[in-house]
Amino acid sequence: MEFTKLGHSCVRLRAKGVTLVIDPGAFSDPGAVDGADAVLVTHEHFDHVVPDRLRAALAANPELEVWTNPAVAAQFADLGGRVHAVTHGDMFSVGGAQGVPVHVYGEKHATIHRDIPLVDNVGFLVDGLVFHPGDALTVPEEPVATLLTPAAAPWLKVAEAVDYVREVAPREALLIHDAVLSDAGREIHTRLLTGLTESPDRTVALPAKGTDRTLG
Numbered sequence: 001m002e003f004t005k006l007g008h009s010c011v012r013l014r015a016k017g018v019t020l021v022i023d024p025g026a027f028s029d030p031g032a033v034d035g036a037d038a039v040l041v042t043h044e045h046f047d048h049v050v051p052d053r054l055r056a057a058l059a060a061n062p063e064l065e066v067w068t069n070p071a072v073a074a075q076f077a078d079l080g081g082r083v084h085a086v087t088h089g090d091m092f093s094v095g096g097a098q099g100v101p102v103h104v105y106g107e108k109h110a111t112i113h114r115d116i117p118l119v120d121n122v123g124f125l126v127d128g129l130v131f132h133p134g135d136a137l138t139v140p141e142e143p144v145a146t147l148l149t150p151a152a153a154p155w156l157k158v159a160e161a162v163d164y165v166r167e168v169a170p171r172e173a174l175l176i177h178d179a180v181l182s183d184a185g186r187e188i189h190t191r192l193l194t195g196l197t198e199s200p201d202r203t204v205a206l207p208a209k210g211t212d213r214t215l216g
Contacts, residue, residue, distance in 0.1 A: 001129055001215045003146075005207040006032045008179035009048055009134075011148065015127050018095040020102075022124060022132045023048040027179040033057040033064070038094040040102070041068035042134025043109055043121040044075075047179065051075055058082060067092060067102070069120040086122060100127050106138035110155040129216050135177075137164045144170045146215050150177035151189045151206065158192050165197040165204070172215070173197060175206040 002014040006021070010028030013020045022040045024032040025047040033039055033054070041049045049072065058064050058079060066076065066083045073085035086092065090104040102124050109121040123133040123140070131144045135155060147170035150156055165173045175193065178186055186206060194204040207213065 001127060002212055003130070003174070003207070003215050004212050005174075005176065005209055007209050009042075009132075009148075009150075009177045011132065011176065012036070013100075013126055013130060015100050016095060016098070018100045020094055020100065020126065022126075023134065024050070024053065026050050036061075036064060039064065039066045040124045040126075040132070041066065041072050042123060042132065043069060043119055044072050045109075045119070045135065048134065065094075067094075067124075069122045071120045088122065102126050103128075103140070103142070105131075105140045106133065106136050109135045110137060110153075112155045131168070131170075132176075137161075139164075139168055144168050146170055146172045146174060148176045149173045149193070149204075151175040151193065152181045152185065153177055154180070158189060161193060162196045165193070165202075169202075171202060173202065173204045175204070178206065 004012040006028045008027035009023045010032050011022050019036050020038045021033050021036040023042055027047050067086050070085040073083050076083040086104045088107050092102055094100045104122050106123040108118045121134045121136045123138045125131045125140050130146045131140055132148045147168050190206045198204045
């Protein structure tokens with residue numbers, strides 16, 4: 001599988017001739033969805049999806065489909081079967097029966113503050129290899145080889161991120177959700193997360209935006 005980070009929490013995955021883009025939000029490249037066969041959206045916050053941009057991408061590519069939670073899917077109800085609502089425990093395949101399988105895990109966004117209502121949030125385990133949790137610390141019910149680990153967020157402490165990586169126990173943790181950090185902050189968070197979670201059996205890295213890497 002080929003992996004490209006497109007800014008903040010947005011990534012592109014290529015496998016079996018299929019291109020998926022997850023969470024093309026306001027801090028990702030405006031053209032992040034170009035060439036995609038499917039877009040997966042974890043939740044409704046602007047840094048994970050920009051509805052007008054996604055609508056434009058759907059209009060430009062009649063073959064493009066979207067999988068997301070019911071609250072986000074409801075915003076695109078007029079597009080019918082091209083936007084699929086999924087919830088915890090669901091499974092689907094992008095690219096037909098022989099395409100890329102995706103398992104859905106999680107239900108709610110992590111708590112930012114008790115005064116802020118929780119929104120729906122689903123995570124996606126792609127091809128049994130890469131898990132994108134969105135804005136939650138969901139632990140899938142199956143092994144994860146590559147965990148896309150939030151590095152910083154209003155809802156997250158470094159200690160929680162460390163414990164999350166340790167609990168999921170991936171072979172590789174790639175840091176995402178980092179647009180809220182300065183350059184110095186990225187260095188600090190990367191150093192802490194690497195020092196506290198890396199081991200002989202696990203690598204931890206903050207991928208550079210736009211750089212391809214092979215997973216698996």
